[in-house]
Amino acid sequence: MSELGDGTRCVHAGLPEPAPGQPFLPGPVFAAPYHLDPWQGPAGAANGYGRPDNPTRRLLEAAVGELEGGDCRVFASGQAAITGLLLTVLRPGDTVLLPADGYFPVRAFATDTLEPMGVRVVFVPTVGPYPTLEGVRLVLVETPANPGLDVVDVAALADLAHAAGALLAVDNTTATPLGQRPLDLGADLVVASGTKALTGHSDLLLGYVASRSAELIEAVTLWRNATGAVPGAFDAWLAHRSLATMDLRLGRQSANAEAIAALLAGRADVTGLRWPGRPEDPAYPVASTQMRRMPGVLSFDLGDADRVARFIDAARLVVAATSFGGLHTTVDRRAQWGDDTSAGFVRLSCGVEDTADLVADIAAALDAAGPIN
Numbered sequence: 001m002s003e004l005g006d007g008t009r010c011v012h013a014g015l016p017e018p019a020p021g022q023p024f025l026p027g028p029v030f031a032a033p034y035h036l037d038p039w040q041g042p043a044g045a046a047n048g049y050g051r052p053d054n055p056t057r058r059l060l061e062a063a064v065g066e067l068e069g070g071d072c073r074v075f076a077s078g079q080a081a082i083t084g085l086l087l088t089v090l091r092p093g094d095t096v097l098l099p100a101d102g103y104f105p106v107r108a109f110a111t112d113t114l115e116p117m118g119v120r121v122v123f124v125p126t127v128g129p130y131p132t133l134e135g136v137r138l139v140l141v142e143t144p145a146n147p148g149l150d151v152v153d154v155a156a157l158a159d160l161a162h163a164a165g166a167l168l169a170v171d172n173t174t175a176t177p178l179g180q181r182p183l184d185l186g187a188d189l190v191v192a193s194g195t196k197a198l199t200g201h202s203d204l205l206l207g208y209v210a211s212r213s214a215e216l217i218e219a220v221t222l223w224r225n226a227t228g229a230v231p232g233a234f235d236a237w238l239a240h241r242s243l244a245t246m247d248l249r250l251g252r253q254s255a256n257a258e259a260i261a262a263l264l265a266g267r268a269d270v271t272g273l274r275w276p277g278r279p280e281d282p283a284y285p286v287a288s289t290q291m292r293r294m295p296g297v298l299s300f301d302l303g304d305a306d307r308v309a310r311f312i313d314a315a316r317l318v319v320a321a322t323s324f325g326g327l328h329t330t331v332d333r334r335a336q337w338g339d340d341t342s343a344g345f346v347r348l349s350c351g352v353e354d355t356a357d358l359v360a361d362i363a364a365a366l367d368a369a370g371p372i373n
Helices: 006-012 055-068 078-089 104-116 154-163 215-229 233-243 246-265 284-290 306-315 354-367
Strands: 071-075 095-099 120-124 136-142 167-171 189-193 207-211 271-274 295-299 330-333 343-348
Touching: 006 246, 055 071, 055 207, 055 233, 071 078, 071 215, 078 104, 078 136, 078 167, 078 189, 078 207, 078 215, 095 104, 104 120, 104 295, 136 154, 154 167, 154 330, 207 215, 246 271, 246 354, 306 330, 306 354
Parallel strands: 095 120, 095 136, 136 167, 167 189
Antiparallel strands: 071 207, 189 207, 271 295, 295 343, 330 343
């Protein structure tokens, strides 16, 4: 379906062929065991046991795979997907490069789990500089990075990694497959949290790994099935249902981010504004070429924790919550979670509210919060 538009692809991704009397998207199949053929056993049907086999999950995997342009396996959460990928690919003695400015639980997992296993972990900022990749097994980047929103040239990094014999994995959570398709840019693997903008309703946890390598997908599948890191049938069904509106949701979120960035850029009481869609942003030269659309997430600094709290209290349409990509506009003060950001640093995730309402509310809330101390 690659020749079709994003909205069309999202609406039709992974759906079975139309059949009279059947729903567009079949309801979730709840089963642990299934009936087995008494003669052939599990070889007689696609479903044998609920951990490796579920038709609702397979439809979702087909849908996300169509959007990413590869084969897909879904996991119980984004963290389950990324840790599953790392533990599938890496062995004692291997070297992995991870983003120094990416999602902090991944850094903690690397320090607490990978290093004691004998994996050499090297942290590199998203925009580099990158060391020599000779002897490196895997390079993982998150672009745009969460929460700082730096962007790396995926195609150039893929060439660098492959020349050294390394694999490149790209965390596509912030961009989504509508924002960029890393496999098209040369990445070997895509990993993402579907909890966020992919499904966008703040009502489920989901992760996935996608690749065009049958060998890598088989290894990821074996690891997932052995560890049981699968999403439930209802979560898989909710996620597939939500994909249909992704193009519409992202369109409004991106437009809201552009308008809010313009507002914040003109205020002296806001510092450190980052949004890859601004021509003034350091990420813009790469993002404007590499990305098909800009994310609905931006970051900035309000000076200190108290001012962030006053801003949120004064807002009518902006609420405090972690995660991002949902229908409601949220602010997350990342330092409260132990992330290595300043006390006043916030990540703002734009919802789908009317743009004029959101801009007016944020402007009034900033006024009410008072000046930077």
